Amino acid sequence: MSIKPGAIHFASIDEVEFASLRILLDEIFGVTNRVGTLVWKNATDNNPTNIAIEHEYVLCYARNKQKIAKEWKSANLSVKDKLLSVGQGFVEKFKDQEEMQAAYSKWFREYKNQLWPFEDYKFIDKGGVYTGMRAVHNPGKEGYRYDVLHPETGKPCTQPMMGYRFPPETMDQLLADKRILFGPDEKKLIELKVYAKDYRAKLSSLFELDGRVGTNEIKELFPESKRAFDFPKPTGLIEELISFVTTSDDLILDSFAGSGTTGQATLTLNRADRQQRRFILIEMKPSIATDLTAERVRRAAQGYANAKGEKIEGLGGGFRYCELGEPLFDEQGKIRDSVNFGELARHVYFTETGEPLPRERVPNTPFLGACRGVGIYLLYNGILGDKSANGGNVLTRAILAKLPPYDGQKVIYCAGCLLGRDRLRVEGIVVRQTPYEIKVS
Ligand SMILES: C[S@@+](CC[C@H](N)C(=O)[O-])C[C@H]1O[C@@H](n2cnc3c(N)ncnc32)[C@H](O)[C@@H]1O
Known part of the structure; x- marks a missing residue:
């Protein structure tokens, strides 16, 4: 690597x-x-x-x-910068509710593509964006509808046209954190407070x-x-x-x-x-x-x-669980004597295809399987029954005839090859020599 x-x-x-x-x-x-x-x-x-x-x-x-x-720079900085300036701009610039709504709508249309990835409110709320628009986390749908009581008058505040952007529990948290800015009375739409420290x-x-x-x-x-x-x-x-x-x-x-x-x-x-x-x-x-x-x-x-x-x-995403086995190669790059066919087969299959040999597939024939239309073969350790040194590990006509058939392009790992180039082309075979062409990452 x-x-x-x-x-x-x-x-x-x-x-x-x-x-x-x-x-x-x-x-x-x-x-x-x-x-x-x-x-x-x-x-x-x-x-x-x-x-x-x-x-x-x-x-x-x-x-x-x-x-x-x-x-x-923080991964989200470019968008955060915009959110910050716009968020502050809205709070400072527009005293009039309708003007603010119109300016916000214009801004939102311009930047919505950049906002889209930030559908998680935890990230978008730090932007200090005025809350009076559709649910950004839920594009195309209405926001949340519930009452937020004005702290002075005790009456429900004017709701944004498309509902609140946050579910009630998030709003509760924002209220507890004192991040909601109220107007002098309930008739003004509420705003979200911007913290400069969010924008390091x-x-x-x-x-x-x-x-x-x-x-x-x-x-x-x-x-x-x-x-x-x-x-x-x-x-x-x-x-x-x-x-x-x-x-x-x-x-x-x-x-x-x-x-x-x-x-x-x-x-x-x-x-x-x-x-x-x-x-x-x-x-x-x-x-x-x-x-x-x-x-x-x-x-x-x-x-x-x-x-x-x-x-x-869940957050989405996933992973593959792998276990490290014994090293396959010695200091000189030779396959260790102790390596059995199955171990080398799994390694060959993975390095050739980038995918693991499915766990349930026990490699006990030279044909390891097919991946994306290519059949993968390994001749090693006398897998065809010949236990003599190098026996059956060299690709010859006789060995080719014994291989399990695969109708398509084939990659064959072997200790050597006695077939001519034309024959290989006709058979759709690419030969790779073990161990030198086995990638060790
Ligand atoms: C201090 S803990 C890591 C804590 C981790 N950052 C977390 O948030 O949970 C160190 C871990 O490394 C593992 N560890 C120690 N030596 C290791 C090695 N040579 N290879 C792989 N893991 C090792 C230990 O078993 C232990 O679970």
């Missing part, structure tokens, strides 16, 4: 190991590729014996610092996060389990990091996956900005990998029931 020159590496570490890790990473990446260190305030140490240890660190390195984007253009070097958030997120996903994992990272921290340095279909690798926070953060971000970032999570302990890492990402993607039994909608 090639790593992009602009690739970024984040390593999270506590105070104890911070100094050693920094020396190690300086050595690996080079000091000139150190981008910086982020600090996040974890749990409060309420009872410090001397100095309270409350911070953790995220060391950031680039493979090549010259190749990374000059200025990191730069990746902050200091995050204030309560470390317990991570634990609570796991509890929410695994109500049946008392203590599923110690010290999972808060999803918000990882979201923040990857939102600044990735986009489109970038690949995110977390080789110490633990509870799978990185997977959930990636899915959350993809849903927010409609990108297709991919992730690889690696977890060493089988029990954690199956019961927690994979299960968490599955629940986050597909939805789950929380402790109250409420159905929580």
